[in-house]
Amino acid sequence: MKVVKLGKHEIAISRIVLGDVSWIFEELGDNMQIASVECWEQLVFATILALKSFERGTNKAKTVKGEILLRLAGTLQIGEAIKKVGAKKGENFIVAFGQNARKTLEDFLKKNSLKEIPLVDCDVEKVKRLFEQAAIVEAL
Template identity: 65%
Template sequence: MKVLNHGTIKIAIAKILLEDTADIFEILPDNVQILNIKCWEQVAFSTILALKSFERKTNKAKTIKGEILLRASGTLQIKDAIKAVGAKKGENFMVAFGENAEKDLQEILSKIPAEEIPFNDCEKEEVKKLFEKAALVDVL
């Protein structure tokens, strides 16, 4: 698990091996999202951009969780974002944000049928492309 600080808000990220996505969304609180993407850096950047967009009132989605999906996918349509980066069986990232992000993430991990697995940094060039994709939502 990685924990980052964005001002007063903490962001906690874990990589999980998800067996089943059927009931998982009913369990997730408003400050936790699951993304099926390759790089944890993309999760962090998409979450920071989503939080900033709500602070500036430039958000495109109705919820921060939805905004994270839009940012991670680089699209403005929630259904397209879910198809592109929404939780799927296999390896996913789970992100929690807020004052108690780490505690919230650990609590959810204990309730869902998923195993936490280790993760590494992605290649810098790949991360750069993913950051550009996430930032695109501001100009679309």
């Protein structure tokens, strides 16, 4: 698990493996999201952008969770975003955000008997490209 502090926000992220994804959406709180993406860094960045967009009132989605998916996918269509970066069988990243994000994520993992797998940093050039994709939603 990694934790990033951003002003009053705390963002905690973990990498997990799911055999079945059908149950997890009902369990996720409003301050959590799960995504099937290449790099943990892109999910943290998309979460930061989503939180900032709600603070500024420039969000495109109705919820922070939806905004995160839009930014990860680089689209304004939530259905397209879900298909592209939504949770899938296998490896996924799960993020919690808010004042007690670390505890929220730890409790969620424990309650649902989910085992973390190590987070591996992505190549810097790949991360830059993924950050640009997340940021493009501002211009759409």
